[in-house]
Amino acid sequence: MSVAIRLARVEDIDEMQALINRYAAEDRMLERSRDFLLEHLRDFVVAEDASGFLGCCSLAVLTPDLAEVRSLAVLPEQSGRGIGRHLVLACVSEARRLGLRRVFALTLVPEFFERCGFVLTSLGRLPEKSASECPVCPKRFACDEHAMLLHLDGTIPEPLGSSEPVGYTRLFLGVEPGGQSPR
């Protein structure tokens, strides 16, 4: 069955929320409310085939230079069909159309993003994210996410230094993810 990627519509919100929050309950991604999904609906694409909804992904523009791939989720029973990659590449293509230069993702599955052309970087190199949204993120004291970056001009981001911390908790709070938060 062929898979189509299209812009999300209001009628997709229930399935998007159920899927995202199913993974969020397993601590695999951030929970999203109906209000959040409605407010950011124009950022989302969905994948579908003749059987219906298969997954979703969003592109959030953070600066004139940088966008974030967020809320990527594929139905578990549909994994391994290339749907995740199609969703990410649709967001990358939209970032290119908008004239952005860099796209990143914070993820627990860096290998998947590598397969989509992203490279591992440090959150310290993405201050647009780490200074604004990370400090209020519910995972800030236990951030085990990997920052993955793609340059849309085809250049390769500078490789991560061997002792360069990757995630927010180690980088900015100086503690291990899940460790005691500083007073």
Ligand SMILES: CC(C)(COP(=O)(O)OP(=O)(O)OC[C@H]1O[C@@H](n2cnc3c(N)ncnc32)[C@H](O)[C@@H]1OP(=O)(O)O)[C@@H](O)C(=O)NCCC(=O)NCCS
């Ligand atoms: C991660 C996820 C989006 C992958 O979706 P998918 O449709 O199964 O992935 P694809 O079939 O497009 O896989 C593309 C490539 O990535 C690889 N890949 C997929 N999931 C992977 C994983 N968990 N670990 C390592 N590699 C993975 C595939 O083997 C494939 O490799 P190939 O290029 O050699 O063919 C999906 O498993 C998911 O929704 N996970 C739970 C939520 C989540 O973690 N979202 C990401 C939040 S940033």
